[in-house]
Amino acid sequence: MNFKSTILSSAIIFALAGCGSSNDDAETTPPQTSDKATFSLGISDAPVSGLKQVNVVFDSITIKAQEGEEVSFETRSKNDSTLAQMVNLLDYTGDDIFQLLDDQEVPAGDYSWIRAQVINGDTNNLSLTSHVVYEDGSIAPLIVKRKGNDGVGEIQLDGFTLNQTDNEFVLEFDLKKSLVDPQNNNEVFLKPRGVRLQNLSESQDIEGTVSQTLINNCETDNIGLAADDSSFGHAVYLYSAQAQTPTDIHEIDDQTPDNAPLATANVVFDADDNEYEFELAFITPGDYQLAYTCSAHIDDAEQVDADFNIYQLKQISLTQADDLSVNFDIAQ
Numbered sequence: 001m002n003f004k005s006t007i008l009s010s011a012i013i014f015a016l017a018g019c020g021s022s023n024d025d026a027e028t029t030p031p032q033t034s035d036k037a038t039f040s041l042g043i044s045d046a047p048v049s050g051l052k053q054v055n056v057v058f059d060s061i062t063i064k065a066q067e068g069e070e071v072s073f074e075t076r077s078k079n080d081s082t083l084a085q086m087v088n089l090l091d092y093t094g095d096d097i098f099q100l101l102d103d104q105e106v107p108a109g110d111y112s113w114i115r116a117q118v119i120n121g122d123t124n125n126l127s128l129t130s131h132v133v134y135e136d137g138s139i140a141p142l143i144v145k146r147k148g149n150d151g152v153g154e155i156q157l158d159g160f161t162l163n164q165t166d167n168e169f170v171l172e173f174d175l176k177k178s179l180v181d182p183q184n185n186n187e188v189f190l191k192p193r194g195v196r197l198q199n200l201s202e203s204q205d206i207e208g209t210v211s212q213t214l215i216n217n218c219e220t221d222n223i224g225l226a227a228d229d230s231s232f233g234h235a236v237y238l239y240s241a242q243a244q245t246p247t248d249i250h251e252i253d254d255q256t257p258d259n260a261p262l263a264t265a266n267v268v269f270d271a272d273d274n275e276y277e278f279e280l281a282f283i284t285p286g287d288y289q290l291a292y293t294c295s296a297h298i299d300d301a302e303q304v305d306a307d308f309n310i311y312q313l314k315q316i317s318l319t320q321a322d323d324l325s326v327n328f329d330i331a332q
Helices: 010-018 212-221
Strands: 036-046 051-065 070-074 085-088 098-107 109-119 131-134 139-143 152-162 166-174 188-190 195-199 204-210 235-240 263-266 268-270 275-283 286-293 312-318 324-328
Touching (some): 036 275, 085 098, 166 275, 195 275, 212 286, 235 275, 263 275
Parallel strands (some): 139 188
Antiparallel strands (some): 051 070, 051 109, 131 139, 235 263, 235 286
């Protein structure tokens, strides 16, 4: 935090001296708090299956104060300042963060929006533009749509506050919700619907385990949904406490309905701990529903999937005091 210091003017000092006052009796003006804040922004993600890399090239970040002022920051490669910053989102999962902006001084107050400008994938120059790499090594351009056609996409999120202190935020990309791979199209689209802006001082993590027995039972009960290679998509989905019938990822008129998930995370096997684990990072404290499913592999973000199902659902409460640990097991 910056502070403005104030001192007595010579005129005041002389006046007090003429009245017989001493320096010990002089009244001073209290320090005035600056209207500046520092702003840091990191990048993190909740991953999606089937991809080895999701490379997003960030060209700039712009924030707009409610009174109308815009402040922009170029985001340049830490290795080459002439290049925009490329971030492989899959390198920063869970609560791991890539620091995009660090301690930028800006006016404090309420902001209308934050906008990330992304250099869209170009098949003539994929190494320096946004792209994805599939498990088989094939590459496809990654596109963020916006009005216009100048090779730049925009991710805009509304409404946040910068206090007169250090403000640390993260853009959390939930790739299950964001990535769309259209049929008969050589491009992959990244949609802002799966991107959240979170204040690190106002969020906590939800982590936990899923028992091997519960996983086996879910696969057995849903054997007809198995992928061609007999695999399943094990994941946890976070829902509002008010969601009456939790469903899969989908939109209605470009809006996320109340019964769709707020965030998702893969369930992965940790060989060191010999257990299946998950982590949902940067969640605002409150009451939620948390669900385990083994049918995440059939969840198409562009439509409602009738066969998708929740295998176990829990009511949870996340407090500001600490992270929350949740275990899914057959006995519960």
